[in-house]
Structure formats: structure tokens, C-alpha cells
Amino acid sequence: MKVHFIAVGGSIMHNLAIALKLKGYEVSGSDDEIFEPSYSKLQEHGILPDEMGWHPERITEDLDAVILGMHARIDNPELLKAKALGVKVYSFPEYVYKQAHDKKRVVIAGSHGKTTVTSMIVHVLNENGKNPDYLIGAQVKGLPQSVKLTEEAEMIIIEGDEYLTSPMDRQPKFLKYHHHIAVITGIAWDHINVFPTYEEYVQQFQRLLDLTPSHGAIFYSKSDKELLKLMEKQKFSSSIKAVGYEAQPHEIQEGNTVLTGTTPPTPLKVFGNHNLENISAAYHVCKALGLSDQEFYQGISTFEGASLRMQLLAEKSGTKIFRDFAHAPSKVKATVAAVHGQFEGQKLLACLELHTFSSLNKAFIHEYKGSMNAAEEAIVYYSPHTVEHKRLEAINPEEISEAFDHPNLTVFTDANKLKEYLRNYELTGHHLLLMTSGSFEKTDLKTFAEELTAGL
Incomplete structure (x- = not known):
């Protein structure tokens, strides 16, 4: 070919x-x-x-x-x-479907957690010798590439996003994979440049549900109120399995999360309520694909996370610096809450870069209200040049402060001034969370984190 x-x-x-x-x-x-x-x-x-x-x-x-x-x-x-x-011209998802039309197709959708759930499923299946094909939106430790397509694999696990298919086809990618099994992790308005109203955004997930075939399966988060509303209205045929999931029962022991609903309890390498929900989503999919409880929990215990998702950049004298890909409001809120909850009693400084079209749009910025309130202190950075490059209306720091509504928020528009502020910040007794889908103006965040912890 x-x-x-x-x-x-x-x-x-x-x-x-x-x-x-x-x-x-x-x-x-x-x-x-x-x-x-x-x-x-x-x-x-x-x-x-x-x-x-x-x-x-x-x-x-x-x-x-x-x-x-x-x-x-x-x-x-x-x-x-x-x-x-x-x-013949194909879009990316259309060609993936062409490659996988004779395989069992699992599509992971939702406004947040797609990459992690997909990675968890692939990791557990590989740990149990199933060797699926896959498509993941990030690099995962232990996987040589983020897309795998073979003749031999009987199934494919696909991270299916709601963004546009191609310049010629303005439908969401996840509609093109024709799933047998689908997961929806939650619905929180994003991609305002494509879906200018919340109703239009939700409608895309309705379309995904409508494509579920006879004898297919849908697994969805029961903690997401908007998703529950959508599921309550959905009329599935009796042959379709629709199951809601919740966070796995757990305890935090000396800063480590342990699943308590298994015998014996299962220690994890990831943490946060959102990851405990992600594990439940992965569990239901793996069970539907034939794994036993024991096979799943043994596999998930060694999962270390996807690239850029809650990545520990540096650690010294009890201070940890994390980097996460969080950028949309729901992702920011879940990530800040996860770090705060995992290290209760220690202060958290949360720093967010606004980088995407939606996050820098005046019509959308208010969606971030309260998203960083779990942190004792918050920082928001954005580049006016990026706003201009995206041809958006200029936004000022006062508007950012008003939108986030955090009692202890600092706004920076200069990356060098932000880095100097962090260099002079007393990190002892604090954890630092850096959240961005960019790089804070091409900053090597791991090197910078190691610099910040060197003097502790």
C-alpha cells in the first residue's frame, strides 16, 4: 500500500x-x-x-x-x-476505521480523562498478553508509539475526541470509529471555536450514543450531572448494555492511594478522584473484553500514567512539583482537587497557563470560576501575543481575576516574571502544580522544577 x-x-x-x-x-x-x-x-x-x-x-x-x-x-x-x-482522500479517523473495521472497536470519549482511560485499558490488556491495537493522544510509558495498527490484533482501543474530523468534514472524530463499546467520562463545554453553544457541544455526545449498535455497550460516569441528564433521556434497545460507574473505594496511606475494595487491597501509582473514576471505566471495559477481576487489578497496580498527566517533575525535602496537561475548566478543577486531596495538610500553589483558543476567549473564560479554589494560592499566566496570534479580543489581568474568582490569585503576562516569582517563592511545606497544554513560553519544565527544588 x-x-x-x-x-x-x-x-x-x-x-x-x-x-x-x-x-x-x-x-x-x-x-x-x-x-x-x-x-x-x-x-x-x-x-x-x-x-x-x-x-x-x-x-x-x-x-x-x-x-x-x-x-x-x-x-x-x-x-x-x-x-x-x-x-481516495480519507480523514485521520476514517483511515483508522478502514484499518480496524474487522476488529472489536472500543472508543473512549468525554471532555476529560480520555487519554488516561485509554492508556489504562491498553496497559492492563498488554499486562495480560492481549496485545490490542490502539490510538492514544499521548506517549505512555512502556509503549513504543502512541498508535499501533497490526493485522493480528483482534481489538483496538481508541481515544476518540469530539474535535473536527478534517477541513472537509466538520463532524467529531469519535463518530467515525463506529464503536462496539464506548466510554463517556463526562461532559464539560470545550472547543468554543467549533461548538459555540453548550447545547451544540452536548449534542455531539448524543450523536455518539445514537450510534451504539445492537449488543453494544456504553459505560458512563455517574458523577457527571450533565451526562446523567443525557443518559436519562436516551432510549437504548434492550440488547445494549448501559452501565454507570463511580470512583473506586480507596484510602490514602502516607501519601499513597490504595484500593480497598479488592482482596488484598491494591496499591496504585496514580492518585486523585478523577483517576479512581478512570480506573472504574477501564475496569468495565476490560471485563467486557473478557478479563477477570484479578487480571484487571494486578494490571492496574503497575500503571504509572500517561505522558504529561500528573507527571512528577521534581521532589525534595517533602516538596513535590507536578506538571499536568490540564487546560479546560473541568480538567483544571479535577487536577487541583486531586493534588490537594492527596497531600492534605500541605499547602498547594497551583499555576495555570491559558493557551488554547477557548481558554483565552472572553465568552468562555468565566467557565473557569472556582476551578482553582482547592489551592491555597493560584497563579494564572497567559501571553498577550498568543491572544493576538489566535485573533482573539484582547483580555486584561483584571478580567482573568474576576473570571477565576479565587481569593488569592496572581496573574502574569510575562513568562520571565512568572519564573522569577517562582524562584523567589518559599516552596518549603508547599507543593507546586504546573498546568498547561503549552510550555510557558518554551520552558523546559523538568529542568526548571529541578532548579526550584535544588535549594530546599
Whole structure:
């Protein structure tokens, strides 16, 4: 098979390209810009374009498929050439489905926790020798790549997000996988640039539920009020299994979380109520795929988390510095609460970078109200240049403070001033939580965290 990627440098696109190359396909790609880690990974696998930009001559009649990424525009010259030649054009999720149409398909959806639940399921299945195919939106320790596609695997575990399929198809990706089993972790409005009203956003999850086939299964969080409302209205056929889940019973023992509902109790390497709910979601899926309770809990006890999700950057003299990918309001609230609850009695300084389109939008920013209140002190950083680059209306620090409504909040618009503030902060007796989907202006956060703890 011979395939070409338009916008091959995307975070998930380059991983699909690598997965197909490992499967034996002839793979090429184009992009106008490619950043790390995509650049090095594509180079390692011989897929990095020899020249940046769009080159219609790369589109030839002998291509079996062109795979179109979201970064491309509908007037992309390579896309126009493919259409003119009649070469089949697929979106990313459509091509994944083509690869997996004869497998048992599990789709993990929801506004938060998708990556972690997907990672947990894949980890436990691998620990028990099931070796599924998978698609995960982050790197996971122990997995060589974040997309795996083989002929042999009987099932595929897919992180299914609600963002757009492609420039040509403005439907959510998770509708394209045609699940047998689905998880919905919760519904909290996001992607305001695509779903300008909350009602439109919720409707996408309704559409996902409607696609559940006869004898399929839906597992959903019972703690999410909006999701419960949606499930109460849903009319499933009698052959569809719909089961709500809650956080696993547990105790915190000397800063470590232990599941108490198992015999013997199961120590975990992750923590926080959201992860205890994520474990329940993974449990139901693994049971539906044939694992026993013992197989599941033995497997989950060794799960260390997905990349950038509650990552311990540095630790010294009782002070811990964490980094988390949290950026949307529900994710921020859950992450701050998790760290505060895990280390009760120790103060928490929570620092959030506003980086996404939604988080910097005046029409959306009030959704963050109270999201950091579990922390004794909070910091919000944003770059006015990023706001301008995204062509959004300018926002000032006073508006940020009013929106978050935290009694002890500091707002920074200069990353260097923020870092200097943290260098002078007395961290003894505190934990620091850094939350971003960016990097605080290209800061090496692990190195910075080690610098902050060096003098403790």
C-alpha cells in the first residue's frame, strides 16, 4: 500500500504515519511546518519531507490513499490535485476505521480523562498478553508509539475526541470509529471555536450514543450531572448494555492511594478522584473484553500514567512539583482537587497557563470560576501575543481575576516574571502544580522544577 499524508507533522498524524510505515506501507508526507517531537520521529522513520511546503507533484495516480490532517486548508494544492486525479482522500479517523473495521472497536470519549482511560485499558490488556491495537493522544510509558495498527490484533482501543474530523468534514472524530463499546467520562463545554453553544457541544455526545449498535455497550460516569441528564433521556434497545460507574473505594496511606475494595487491597501509582473514576471505566471495559477481576487489578497496580498527566517533575525535602496537561475548566478543577486531596495538610500553589483558543476567549473564560479554589494560592499566566496570534479580543489581568474568582490569585503576562516569582517563592511545606497544554513560553519544565527544588 502507498499512502501520502497532507499535514504529516500533526501530533496524531505523524504517529499514524509511523504506524503504517511499521506495518510495511510506503509512506510519504508534506507539511508547511513540523516541530518537535514530530520532526525527529518522522526523521527516524524516514518519513520526514525533504522540503517543507505543499507540492502537488507528490500526488500521483498510483497512491492508494491520501490522508488529510486538520492543519490543512480546503484549498490545499495537494488536496486539490488528489481530487482532480480521483485519488481516495480519507480523514485521520476514517483511515483508522478502514484499518480496524474487522476488529472489536472500543472508543473512549468525554471532555476529560480520555487519554488516561485509554492508556489504562491498553496497559492492563498488554499486562495480560492481549496485545490490542490502539490510538492514544499521548506517549505512555512502556509503549513504543502512541498508535499501533497490526493485522493480528483482534481489538483496538481508541481515544476518540469530539474535535473536527478534517477541513472537509466538520463532524467529531469519535463518530467515525463506529464503536462496539464506548466510554463517556463526562461532559464539560470545550472547543468554543467549533461548538459555540453548550447545547451544540452536548449534542455531539448524543450523536455518539445514537450510534451504539445492537449488543453494544456504553459505560458512563455517574458523577457527571450533565451526562446523567443525557443518559436519562436516551432510549437504548434492550440488547445494549448501559452501565454507570463511580470512583473506586480507596484510602490514602502516607501519601499513597490504595484500593480497598479488592482482596488484598491494591496499591496504585496514580492518585486523585478523577483517576479512581478512570480506573472504574477501564475496569468495565476490560471485563467486557473478557478479563477477570484479578487480571484487571494486578494490571492496574503497575500503571504509572500517561505522558504529561500528573507527571512528577521534581521532589525534595517533602516538596513535590507536578506538571499536568490540564487546560479546560473541568480538567483544571479535577487536577487541583486531586493534588490537594492527596497531600492534605500541605499547602498547594497551583499555576495555570491559558493557551488554547477557548481558554483565552472572553465568552468562555468565566467557565473557569472556582476551578482553582482547592489551592491555597493560584497563579494564572497567559501571553498577550498568543491572544493576538489566535485573533482573539484582547483580555486584561483584571478580567482573568474576576473570571477565576479565587481569593488569592496572581496573574502574569510575562513568562520571565512568572519564573522569577517562582524562584523567589518559599516552596518549603508547599507543593507546586504546573498546568498547561503549552510550555510557558518554551520552558523546559523538568529542568526548571529541578532548579526550584535544588535549594530546599
